[in-house]
Amino acid sequence: MTSNTQVIYVKPPKEYPIIGETMKIAKSTIDLDCALSQGDIIIKNLVLSVDPYMRGRMRDPSIESYAPAFEFNSVMTGDTMSVVIKSNNPKFKQGDLVYGKTGLGYFEEYSHVKGAYADIGYVVRNDPKTTGLPLTYYVGVLGMPGLTAYVGLQKYGKPKKGETLYVSAASGAVGQIVGQIGKALGLHVVGSAGSDEKVAYLKELGFDGAFNYKTQSIDEKLKELCPKGIDIYYESVGGEMLEHVLNHANNFGRIVVCGMISQYNTSNPYPIRNIIYVLTKRLTMSGFIVMDKENIAYEEEFMRTCTQWLLEGKIKYRETVAEGIENTPQALLDVLKGKNFGKQVVKIADL
Amino acid sequence: MTSNTQVIYVKPPKEYPIIGETMKIAKSTIDLDCALSQGDIIIKNLVLSVDPYMRGRMRDPSIESYAPAFEFNSVMTGDTMSVVIKSNNPKFKQGDLVYGKTGLGYFEEYSHVKGAYADIGYVVRNDPKTTGLPLTYYVGVLGMPGLTAYVGLQKYGKPKKGETLYVSAASGAVGQIVGQIGKALGLHVVGSAGSDEKVAYLKELGFDGAFNYKTQSIDEKLKELCPKGIDIYYESVGGEMLEHVLNHANNFGRIVVCGMISQYNTSNPYPIRNIIYVLTKRLTMSGFIVMDKENIAYEEEFMRTCTQWLLEGKIKYRETVAEGIENTPQALLDVLKGKNFGKQVVKIADL
Incomplete structure (x- = not known):
């Protein structure tokens, strides 16, 4: 034995x-x-x-x-x-x-x-x-988190060149890939993370803007770094962060709901008070799970594309x-x- | 003069x-x-x-x-x-x-x-x-409210025969048309309204279920009248009603956000605590405004269709x-x- x-x-x-x-x-x-x-x-x-x-x-x-x-x-x-x-x-x-x-x-x-x-x-x-x-x-980058980034941004974010993409948990397993794909697609990409070291890494990756949500005002930084408002929010955090983003979202914005980590470990969920912006700004908020059949279907295309990007050094991880x-x-x-x-x-x- | x-x-x-x-x-x-x-x-x-x-x-x-x-x-x-x-x-x-x-x-x-x-x-x-x-x-039925019902249900609700449609403010300008179109499309249609007289009217219109949200438990009635859960919610109310619907929504449900009247006249918006269901149930929540160009484009088709329905008595108003x-x-x-x-x-x- x-x-x-x-x-x-x-x-x-x-x-x-x-x-x-x-x-x-x-x-x-x-x-x-x-x-x-x-x-x-x-x-x-x-x-x-x-x-x-x-x-x-x-x-x-x-x-x-x-x-x-x-x-x-x-x-x-x-x-x-x-x-x-x-x-x-x-x-x-x-x-x-x-x-x-x-x-x-x-x-x-x-x-x-x-x-x-x-x-x-x-x-x-x-x-x-x-x-x-x-x-x-x-x-990681070639597994579930990578596929999550790829499918979420492409299929639910419907990115158009020149738009502003905001990524929370941006240095995480999924976020760092979302941001780099966003840059490859010609988006203005802004991310937030929970330490100055992580923020520095986001800038290294080519994010146009990055901030530390723990030490800086989310509201002020979103205003400053997304001067044209937010067209796509890649959501991994939920709670208060979502509320801030709703305030800064543009008309016809897309909120790609990949996760809400701030709400997983609490018995007292954060109360969202401005969900009415979904109406007045005509937002689309789409929850998705990468394991659903229609998303897993992207796996082969994704692995081929992403392996190539990694080998060429276009994506870091x-x-x-x-x-x-x-x-x-x-x-x-x-x-x-x-x-x-x-x-x-x-x-x-x-x- | x-x-x-x-x-x-x-x-x-x-x-x-x-x-x-x-x-x-x-x-x-x-x-x-x-x-x-x-x-x-x-x-x-x-x-x-x-x-x-x-x-x-x-x-x-x-x-x-x-x-x-x-x-x-x-x-x-x-x-x-x-x-x-x-x-x-x-x-x-x-x-x-x-x-x-x-x-x-x-x-x-x-x-x-x-x-x-x-x-x-x-x-x-x-x-x-x-x-x-x-x-x-x-x-009304041939104006903005009618077009709102038509576009909202068809374009954002993506109804499939046999699904359950829940309509709040169901006897209102928009809701009564949504419900009747829903029946014509083969949906199980449930509505709520604020008086017993209105509820009786919904049953007259052919709704499969209807209840008075002011005197009955929303939670219990949704459970009873939507035994297979809610696939499409035509949202005109917001606040607490939305929270109840999120609890009863099916996986891959669509929330068509046409209005949130409960939130228009208050300086203290209702706090939503279960928005995480958008993620876990993979819901799509779409706000829309009928006056947007791409929706107004449906006007001619809608007026032709709806006039016909009214003249044939298929839709009451x-x-x-x-x-x-x-x-x-x-x-x-x-x-x-x-x-x-x-x-x-x-x-x-x-x-």
């Missing part, structure tokens, strides 16, 4: 998750030499992706939402990159890299994946072997890499509190 | 308009025999339309919004039907019926309209002479007709307070 450290989801937190209480690290064992039933695979997990939407899965399972609730006292799941070490499934060969997709990859060192689960939760993704791009990119599976709960908490810089991932093993 | 009673807008109200203080009736005179400059016309006004959106025009003119602010101490304007009694403009002949459109028709007994204003504010609409339909219909120009301020106040039943109009003269 081989030792197998796991990330366990215990129960729903009231506000922020509490390490050791609502999620924890546990030691288990796994038999890597067991005989595999038809369809089963054994994988060694290499990279785990921790993302804000995971907070929404930490709920009472009787509440329906887009991503299934985590099961109490079970191994947590999310997007992962792994390598197949043993297979009795024709879709997966030993040595294949596999992507644990749509939040289904197990957060543990090794996984014995049953056939039916392997078929829906994992897909071969050997691209890193030929592109030479870091494995971590495949759960900043990551914070935590080392070791035991740091996963803290890494997730950091994301929910905005302490990460760029895409937060956890590297748990080398290939 | 001929006596000419006028409706005067005095100044912006803080909450509800106050008759005699923020809007009033005034006596003036007009010279109906004067020589007309090139382009001028003199019209006798027959029907005035009072509508909720007019409250938004009673504001500080420095605040921009979709409909221009009323000018202080000036004749109020809105949609009207009138007859030309004298013309020095090739577009208008004596005896022509004219529609004072996009809120530009003068609210007075007679108007001497300058050429430049006549060209943008008035259009010949002799249809009632051949259809035999009441003049009042041409500022309920009105409250106030008699006499001096009752205009009260009629408008009634609309803002929901005291009218159906479309509120003011008849000020016979043809």
Whole structure:
């Protein structure tokens, strides 16, 4: 038997998750030499992706939402990159890299994946072997966050050259790509983030304007940096930020609702008092989830395009890499509190 | 000189308009025999339309919004039907019926309209002479409210047979048409209104369900009457009603924001705390204004279709007709307070 450290989801937190209480690290064992039933695979997990939407899965399972609730006292799941070490499934060969997709990859060192689960939760993704791009990119800029940026801006933002795009959480896993695609499309791009270091990074990426929403007046900075008003708001924050943007939105503006992280960890949602601007300014506010079928359909086009951009250096991508599976709960908490810089991932093993 | 009673807008109200203080009736005179400059016309006004959106025009003119602010101490304007009694403009002949459109028709007994204003504010609409339909219909079911219902439901609601449509303010100028079009398209249609008499009328019109939002629990009635959830919400009310609908909306629901009357007359907007459903349920919330060019473009198609429906009895239309120009301020106040039943109009003269 081989030792197998796991990330366990215990129960729903009231506000922020509490390490050791609502999620924890546990030691288990796994038999890597067991005989595999038809369809089963054994994988060694290499990279785990921790993302804000995971907070929404930490709920009472009787509440329906887009991503299934985590099961109490079970191994947590999310997007992962792994390598197949043993297979009795024709879709997966030993040595294949596999992507644990749509939040289904197990957060543990090794996984014995049953056939039916392997078929829906994992897909071969050997691209890193030929592109030479870091494995971590495949759960970030080339994974769910990248696709989210791409689909959200293009399909729901309907950008037109010369328009103003404002991105909140702009140095995050999704925001930094949104901004860079925006620049490539000829938009005036403004972003906000929660530290001066992050703001400096946004300017490095070519954002036309950037500010620290924690130390500067959101209202004044939006006025100053978006002098023509906001045509597209790529929304990841919600609450007070949304209220400010509604004040500065232009007629016929589009609000692309990708996330509302400020509202995930509170039992007292922020009350929005100016939603009437949706009417008077004829705004369109569109919520979307990248995992919906019609959005996942963009994946191939996106991966091809974005790989090219990365290889040509047209898009940069900043990551914070935590080392070791035991740091996963803290890494997730950091994301929910905005302490990460760029895409937060956890590297748990080398290939 | 001929006596000419006028409706005067005095100044912006803080909450509800106050008759005699923020809007009033005034006596003036007009010279109906004067020589007309090139382009001028003199019209006798027959029907005035009072509508909720007019409250938004009673504001500080420095605040921009979709409909221009009323000018202080000036004749109020809105949609009207009138007859030309004298013309020095090739577009208008004596005896022509004219529609004072996009809120530009003068609210007075007679108007001497300058050429430049006549060209943008008035259009010949002799249809009632051949259809035999009441003049009042041409500022209601066949005017701006009818077009609003038609465009809003079709273009922004994107209805699919079998879906559930919920209409607030359902017995009003717009709502009663939305519901009837919804039934014609094969939707499950539910409406709410503010009196049992109005609710009975909705059932008469063929609504599948209807309730009195003042005496019944909105939450319980939505649960009961929309057992499959709400796919399309035709929004005219805002505030607490919107919050309830967000709770009952289905994934991929559309919220067509036509108005938010509950928020027009208050200095303390209702705080919405569940806007996060836009994200988790992937809702689209679209504000629209019928006067926008791309919506006005539907006018011809709409008038042809709707005239046919009315003549065939497929669509019914309920009105409250106030008699006499001096009752205009009260009629408008009634609309803002929901005291009218159906479309509120003011008849000020016979043809």
